[in-house]
Amino acid sequence: MKLNVFFEEIEKFEKPENLKQKLEKLIEDEHKIPGEINIIFCHDEYLLKLNKDYLNHDYYTDVITFDFSGQNIISGDIFISIDRVKENAQLYKIDFGNELQRVIIHGTLHLIGFNDKEEEEKRTMTMKEDFYLNSNFLK
Numbered sequence: 226m227k228l229n230v231f232f233e234e235i236e237k238f239e240k241p242e243n244l245k246q247k248l249e250k251l252i253e254d255e256h257k258i259p260g261e262i263n264i265i266f267c268h269d270e271y272l273l274k275l276n277k278d279y280l281n282h283d284y285y286t287d288v289i290t291f292d293f294s295g296q297n298i299i300s301g302d303i304f305i306s307i308d309r310v311k312e313n314a315q316l317y318k319i320d321f322g323n324e325l326q327r328v329i330i331h332g333t334l335h336l337i338g339f340n341d342k343e344e345e346e347k348r349t350m351t352m353k354e355d356f357y358l359n360s361n362f363l364k
Contacts, residue, residue, distance in 0.1 A: 226252070226259030233267040235307055240264075241326055248333055251357055252299050255337045260293075260300030262336070264329065269308040285309060288328050290335040303332035323358070330357045 228245040232238075241247070244264075252259045269285050276282045276289060287309035291302040305328050314324040334353055335341075341350040 227261040229261070229263045231263065231265045233265055233271055235266060235268050238266075238307075241322065241329070244329070248329075251330065251333055252337065255334075256297075257294075257337055258298045260298040262300060262333070263302045264332075265302060265304045266307050267304060269306050272304055272306040272309075275304060287313060288332045288335075290332045292336050294336055294338075299333075299336050301336045303329070303336070305329070305332065327354050327358055330354050 226245060226249045228248065230240050230244075248262065249259045272289060273283075273285055276284065276286055279291075280289070285306065285308075287306050289304045291304075293300045293302075305325075310324050310328055311321060314321045317324070331341075331350065331354055334350060339350050339353065340346045
């Protein structure tokens, strides 16, 4: 798997330890093949512009994925708003690192094919996130 991490218009910070290996394992545990994934950390306004330009949504979000997967090979871009991650960590009274891990897992699950538009999909997505978080997957 090729993992690229970028910081767009924000200060760099340390990414979760062993991120590449852990995402490879997550993808393989979901019976897929790891390809190339780009994780782009950015701020709210950067992600809002993407949300408007590409998805026609006019609201802030914590993560947007662009899926380039094909034939069971998982590839794509995961854009993450660090502003949203920080705010959600405060709102839910959890550690920033824990919330960041959840969002990385969430974006990867989207690339694998999981959705969260319907209530049942949201429950499944949250269950998967909790499983990978509670198994110390990205720690």
